[in-house]
Amino acid sequence: PLLYGITAGLSTLVIVFMLVWTFHFRGGFAWQDFPAIQFNWHPVLMVVSLIVLYGHGILVYRLLRNEPKKKLKLLHAIMMITALLLASVGLKAVFDSHNLAEPPIDNLYTLHSWIGLAAVICFALQWLFGFVAFLFPGVRHSLRASYMPLHVFGGLMIFGLATAAALMGLLEKAIFSRVSYAPLTAEGILINSTGIAIASLSLLIVYIATR
Amino acid sequence: PLLYGITAGLSTLVIVFMLVWTFHFRGGFAWQDFPAIQFNWHPVLMVVSLIVLYGHGILVYRLLRNEPKKKLKLLHAIMMITALLLASVGLKAVFDSHNLAEPPIDNLYTLHSWIGLAAVICFALQWLFGFVAFLFPGVRHSLRASYMPLHVFGGLMIFGLATAAALMGLLEKAIFSRVSYAPLTAEGILINSTGIAIASLSLLIVYIATR
Numbered sequence: 319p320l321l322y323g324i325t326a327g328l329s330t331l332v333i334v335f336m337l338v339w340t341f342h343f344r345g346g347f348a349w350q351d352f353p354a355i356q357f358n359w360h361p362v363l364m365v366v367s368l369i370v371l372y373g374h375g376i377l378v379y380r381l382l383r384n385e386p387k388k389k390l391k392l393l394h395a396i397m398m399i400t401a402l403l404l405a406s407v408g409l410k411a412v413f414d415s416h417n418l419a420e421p422p423i424d425n426l427y428t429l430h431s432w433i434g435l436a437a438v439i440c441f442a443l444q445w446l447f448g449f450v451a452f453l454f455p456g457v458r459h460s461l462r463a464s465y466m467p468l469h470v471f472g473g474l475m476i477f478g479l480a481t482a483a484a485l486m487g488l489l490e491k492a493i494f495s496r497v498s499y500a501p502l503t504a505e506g507i508l509i510n511s512t513g514i515a516i517a518s519l520s521l522l523i524v525y526i527a528t529r
Numbered sequence: 530p531l532l533y534g535i536t537a538g539l540s541t542l543v544i545v546f547m548l549v550w551t552f553h554f555r556g557g558f559a560w561q562d563f564p565a566i567q568f569n570w571h572p573v574l575m576v577v578s579l580i581v582l583y584g585h586g587i588l589v590y591r592l593l594r595n596e597p598k599k600k601l602k603l604l605h606a607i608m609m610i611t612a613l614l615l616a617s618v619g620l621k622a623v624f625d626s627h628n629l630a631e632p633p634i635d636n637l638y639t640l641h642s643w644i645g646l647a648a649v650i651c652f653a654l655q656w657l658f659g660f661v662a663f664l665f666p667g668v669r670h671s672l673r674a675s676y677m678p679l680h681v682f683g684g685l686m687i688f689g690l691a692t693a694a695a696l697m698g699l700l701e702k703a704i705f706s707r708v709s710y711a712p713l714t715a716e717g718i719l720i721n722s723t724g725i726a727i728a729s730l731s732l733l734i735v736y737i738a739t740r
């Protein structure tokens with residue numbers, strides 16, 4: 319009850335911080351005509367999909383306890399596939415921003431990109447397994463029951479990976495995008511605060527989901 | 530059984546990777562006479578303390594099931610306070626490397642340092658609470674029992690924070706310490722592989738601890 323309020327507040331805060339950052343400090347949004355600005359879709363879409371939507375997708379079974387289970391399963395699955403689609407657009411944006419730059423920038427050289435890509439691939443597999451196990455008709459009940467603990471654990475661990483990827487992305491963008499990150503300026507404080515808000519939101523969601 | 534073997538193997542791998550990195554690519558170890566080299570104690574000590582020792586401290590109750598509970602509590606508490614001490618030396622090394630540099634480098638400006646410091650402070654508080662609740666004589670049994678779920682959850686979440694901090698540290702050091710991180714060189718691959726090994730080790734430890 320109180321915890322859900324804090325979750326909603328933190329989610330709003332994270333999205334507002336990301337948008338203020340993008341518009342005020344990073345030049346807003348564009349698509350392939352301006353690859354350096356197209357990049358900005360990447361952080362916003364990744365955080366909206368793999369933190370906020372993912373987090374709320376985890377919580378549907380607890381937020382909407384009184385709805386029929388069948389309906390909740392559908393909602394959970396739809397939220398997760400939407401997150402996967404938005405994340406794919408977010409990845410397209412960053413790959414474009416590298417490949418269309420003059421000269422092009424290498425792909426997949428950072429630890430951020432390795433952990434991030436691993437998180438997205440695991441997320442896609444998790445969706446597939448979840449779909450087959452819990453929505454596909456005719457799967458044996460014993461199979462569903464025995465997969466469930468792994469589904470819950472996997473779902474929370476991939477959420478942890480996505481959170482780590484988001485924090486690493488913020489950190490490296492802060493380093494890349496200015497002459498120096500130190501001494502702290504308004505942009506640096508905004509980026510670091512966004513990171514703290516994302517970490518707090520993730521912890522809270524895992525807390526609620528494991529009560 | 531198999532999982533403990535993988536845990537031991539991954540831990541060894543992480544430590545070997547860190548040492549190869551430090552000695553082969555980063556100039557080995559020194560103390561205050563060479564602040565830039567003194568820095569190298571920071572990553573090694575943080576990973577040994579807040580990943581490897583912390584992780585094994587979590588697992589003692591499961592690895593050594595047959596020992597008397599009293600003994601395990603003592604071992605767990607000693608491993609955790611040792612981790613805290615080593616981590617403090619690791620922090621001393623990085624603060625020195627900033628303050629003794631010519632010209633000095635700012636402190637606490639990165640998201641890595643904010644998340645990292647938060648992890649260490651929470652870790653110290655967790656130790657204090659754990660000590661008061663479970664080792665200090667004369668605490669009411671009901672209090673111990675009601676604190677336990679929070680102790681376990683907090684211990685695992687702070688472990689997650691420490692893992693995120695370690696990954697962010699590797700990432701930023703990779704960016705700071707060369708003309709360019711891209712295209713990937715042997716050092717870049719080693720750093721990224723160390724990050725993947727640390728992430729896998731942490732996931733595995735949380736998995737074992739929540740079975």
Ligand code: HEM
Pocket residue numbers: 360361362364365368409412413414416424425426427428430431432433434435437438480481483484485486487488489490491494
């Ligand atoms: C869960 C969230 C995220 C995931 C899964 C993710 C994933 C990725 C991947 C796979 C790449 C490689 C693209 C390429 O090589 O062309 C990448 C690049 C990048 N991302 Fe993210 N990202 C996430 C969040 C963020 C955030 C929040 C930022 C903040 C600004 C960010 C900043 C960057 C930057 C600067 C690059 C280019 C440098 C590099 O390849 O690391 N990312 N990301």
Ligand code: HEM
Pocket residue numbers: 376377379380391392394395398441442444445446448449452453469470471472473474476527528
């Ligand atoms: C990437 C996609 C997915 C992720 C990350 C994910 C994650 C999770 C998590 C973390 C939980 C635990 C929630 C809680 O304890 O309150 C959960 C529960 C569940 N998920 Fe998924 N899930 C995904 C896809 C799916 C799909 C496609 C289905 C198919 C309907 C599904 C069905 C379920 C069911 C039935 C539960 C149990 C709800 C309950 O009774 O507590 N999941 N999922």
Ligand code: HEM
Pocket residue numbers: 571572573575576579620623624625627635636637638639641642643644645646648649691692694695696697698699700701702705
């Ligand atoms: C759990 C592990 C870690 C924690 C808690 C942690 C904590 C910290 C803290 C509090 C600082 C700030 C020091 C200052 O401002 O003077 C710092 C700095 C730094 N750490 Fe770590 N660290 C960890 C692991 C690592 C690792 C594995 C690396 C890899 C090389 C690393 C690289 C750095 C670097 C380059 C700095 C200086 C730049 C900055 O202030 O961010 N750290 N760390």
Ligand code: HEM
Pocket residue numbers: 587588590591602603605606609652653655656657659660663664680681682684685687738739
């Ligand atoms: C920073 C310090 C500490 C951390 C991070 C920590 C973390 C943890 C974790 C994660 C667990 C769950 C282990 C499992 O499920 O197998 C645990 C269990 C436990 N811890 Fe700690 N702990 C700390 C300090 C202490 C201290 C000082 C004591 C005092 C003796 C203590 C006593 C216990 C006890 C009694 C258990 C329950 C074991 C069981 O029966 O499963 N902890 N701790």
Ligand SMILES: O=C1O[C@H]([C@@H](O)CO)C(O)=C1O
Pocket residue numbers: 357415416423494495
């Ligand atoms: O925004 C970015 O900054 C770096 C690089 O351009 C820094 O030189 C990179 O790979 C991005 O996508």
